Amino acid sequence: MGLGDGAVAPVMIATAPVNSPLVSVLGGGQLGRMLALAGLPLGIEFRFLDPSPVAGAGTLAPLVVGDLGDVDRIDELAQGATVVTYEWEGVPADGARAAARHAPVRPDPRALDVAQDRLVEKETFQRLGIGVAPFVAVDERAELERAVDAVGMPAILKTRRGGYDGKGQHAIDTATDIDAAWEALGGVPLILEGRIPFTRELSVLAVRCLDGDTRCYPLVQNEHADGILRVSTAPAPDLTPELQAEGEAIATRLLDELEYVGVLAVELFEHEGRLLANELAPRVHNSGHWTIEGAETSQFENHLRAILGMPLGSTETRGYSAMVNCIGTMPDADAVASVEGAYLHDYLKAPRSGRKLGHVTVVADTPDARDERLHAVKEVVDLHLR
Numbered sequence: 001m002g003l004g005d006g007a008v009a010p011v012m013i014a015t016a017p018v019n020s021p022l023v024s025v026l027g028g029g030q031l032g033r034m035l036a037l038a039g040l041p042l043g044i045e046f047r048f049l050d051p052s053p054v055a056g057a058g059t060l061a062p063l064v065v066g067d068l069g070d071v072d073r074i075d076e077l078a079q080g081a082t083v084v085t086y087e088w089e090g091v092p093a094d095g096a097r098a099a100a101r102h103a104p105v106r107p108d109p110r111a112l113d114v115a116q117d118r119l120v121e122k123e124t125f126q127r128l129g130i131g132v133a134p135f136v137a138v139d140e141r142a143e144l145e146r147a148v149d150a151v152g153m154p155a156i157l158k159t160r161r162g163g164y165d166g167k168g169q170h171a172i173d174t175a176t177d178i179d180a181a182w183e184a185l186g187g188v189p190l191i192l193e194g195r196i197p198f199t200r201e202l203s204v205l206a207v208r209c210l211d212g213d214t215r216c217y218p219l220v221q222n223e224h225a226d227g228i229l230r231v232s233t234a235p236a237p238d239l240t241p242e243l244q245a246e247g248e249a250i251a252t253r254l255l256d257e258l259e260y261v262g263v264l265a266v267e268l269f270e271h272e273g274r275l276l277a278n279e280l281a282p283r284v285h286n287s288g289h290w291t292i293e294g295a296e297t298s299q300f301e302n303h304l305r306a307i308l309g310m311p312l313g314s315t316e317t318r319g320y321s322a323m324v325n326c327i328g329t330m331p332d333a334d335a336v337a338s339v340e341g342a343y344l345h346d347y348l349k350a351p352r353s354g355r356k357l358g359h360v361t362v363v364a365d366t367p368d369a370r371d372e373r374l375h376a377v378k379e380v381v382d383l384h385l386r
């Protein structure tokens with residue numbers, strides 16, 4: 001019997017070859033989505049776990065909907081996986097450890113323990129001889145004045161856990177700010193940090209594979225507004241071999257200490273010609289999105305290569321790049337397309353104030369041409385936080 005008018009033929013979905021590796025990912029946001037976009041051409045299969053049924057990675061691969069600490073959902077995610085990884089540093093470390101019953105979890109969840117607590121993170125940096133802002137743990141109101149005396153003003157009071165993109169922070173510029181800072185954040189474990197009058201913010205992205213082989217991308221310069229990354233420039237302007245070596249030494253010490261496998265990002269302050277570490281992200285990172293078009297091997301592909309035990313790819317640049325985040329609104333796609341050397345990435349997320357919805361990368365053969373293209377993209381992308 002033929003199909004009648006208006007009838008729709010059933011869609012046949014091809015099943016994947018049985019021997020392709022399966023990467024199960026805790027988290028299914030834009031970072032997971034870009035991991036899948038890098039891995040699908042390599043024949044890698046993906047499965048994601050995310051609390052949102054409309055998580056962006058779910059348009060590319062099967063999505064398990066559930067809490068990232070829900071052991072039943074984690075079982076569902078990790079069963080049959082070649083390797084389990086994560087795309088968010090807020091993943092409950094116990095959840096990541098639960099996945100290890102099914103497959104190796106890479107990077108080791110120990111990296112989550114460090115990244116999730118600003119005090120442990122700063123102590124780890126210090127123990128490894130990595131420079132940091134002066135800091136003191138603060139648990140009680142009575143400790144705050146003493147902490148301010150110890151680190152000096154201006155300072156920043158931060159929650160030890162759960163802060164991101166500048167959230168969970170309060171400036172203490174003068175003694176009159178102390179009450180308000182405690183009012184805003186007191187009651188949970190805190191850390192007070194001296195505010196560094198840095199020259200600029202940089203980050204280093206590095207990848208380490210199973211046998212310990214490590215590669216670093218060139219240092220990136222980052223500009224933030226309201227605590228959210230707006231623009232990354234790669235390589236960082238005026239990057240000297242000494243500064244690159246210092247950044248690489250910081251990343252390598254952390255990678256070796258954590259016996260890390262995968263991509264790690266370290267956010268840095270350049271201050272008086274030296275680097276201080278602010279925080280680490282045990283995952284692919286926003287300041288590495290330029291590598292998709294601007295490096296021989298993207299951070300996403302290199303993360304997959306590392307966790308699957310493959311040889312790492314080159315981290316050499318292809319020209320000069322910059323990346324602009326699209327926050328709160330997406331630019332007109334035609335307007336971006338009209339800028340030569342510009343690449344639009346739309347995460348297909350519902351617009352919301354302060355939300356990262358996509359990014360645009362520009363690549364050019366010279367720094368001047370890159371800056372011209374960056375200028376043109378900035379005209380198109382609304383750089384005001386909405």
Ligand code: AMP
Pocket residue numbers: 133156163164165166167193194195196197198201224227267278279
């Ligand atoms: P964080 O959440 O620690 O990454 O902080 C967000 C932003 O606040 C950083 O990118 C810096 O611009 C600024 N910031 C955080 N800590 C410090 C500090 N100790 N000194 C100066 N600026 C800081």
